[in-house]
Amino acid sequence: MTKQLHLISTGKQPVEQFASICAHVHPYVDAIHVREKRKTAREVSAFVAALIGNGVPPQKIIINDRVDVAVVYGVKGVQLAYHSLSVSQVKRHFPRLAVGCSVHSLDEAKEAAKSGADFCIYGHIFLTTSKSGMAPRGVDSLQAIVASVNIPVIAIGGIHAGNAAQVLQAGADGIAVMSAVFLARDPVAEAKKLAHIVKQTWPMNGGEEC
């Protein structure tokens, strides 16, 4: 299966800055998540409208938590967390939406798969400032999850061009990054670099440089 590259908004960038980066990087990524947890429905809507207005295909847009906003803008799907509506509720009442589920353990990943999630995002894999003070879950736990669930597992947390190969080699079906692209000096160059790594044929041969 082709592995995927997801971008996740930082929750800190103004809408214009976010949308302007996405206008240039979207050709290199599979999904852009609008994850603006402290924002209202109206504000999240402005982010989504700005993406679409900047040429990002709705089928590459995933909205965190706000299922209603996803329906209104006709985007690909939603990313649900513990505080959200449940996967099964959303799959039942909004069958057209792809549903991702944020998980932090093998049990949660199994539960997400059982509930009908189309994919899960597991992390955080490495140390990351967005989860400061919390121990990273590491590549080994990722490997165990990939081996145990039958839905794609996207890895998140401290991933960048320097360690992405290690994560994909461990079996992740994709990677999700936030600061590695949005806070990069050259977001397009970073997105291209990550896309190049993700779209290689995995697993790599042992001898090949990752």
Added chain:
Amino acid sequence: MTKQLHLISTGKQPVEQFASICAHVHPYVDAIHVREKRKTAREVSAFVAALIGNGVPPQKIIINDRVDVAVVYGVKGVQLAYHSLSVSQVKRHFPRLAVGCSVHSLDEAKEAAKSGADFCIYGHIFLTTSKSGMAPRGVDSLQAIVASVNIPVIAIGGIHAGNAAQVLQAGADGIAVMSAVFLARDPVAEAKKLAHIVKQTWPMNGGEEC
């Protein structure tokens, strides 16, 4: 037209306390709004599930802002504010839901009616601790709005059994109360008292005691 009595959750009561009051007062009211602005979708869902579990008919339940939760629980409708999805977005994509709109001026009320709102809630009419420091908008402005828009106008803000008649006499199509019922010593007695006032024939004759 029969005038209406709406109850609005306080945002401060635990779900069990709220649902237990509603279990007893719902026969006397037309709508119960779950307005828990600081709560997550999962927490709002718990409020709605508790109402339904306590025998409140879904067709009496209105959910503030979270259109997705309203769809999942099959309730009557949603109440939208400035920070929400727009009335026209919700009417277009969720045509089965009744849509109320919170307004604070004649212009906003006209805009809500034009956008297809099924009703609006206007306030605050009287001084209220939930809008402390803000001047109340008064009964005269309510009268002007009622005369200018063709959707029901529900009045809110500092309304209780002692001043409800004045608001209805001014032409409000209903009243919405929060603390007058939920923080009353005897919520059922207060709800009955308010229902009795609301369900009288309005306008009252000049001589009759309000």
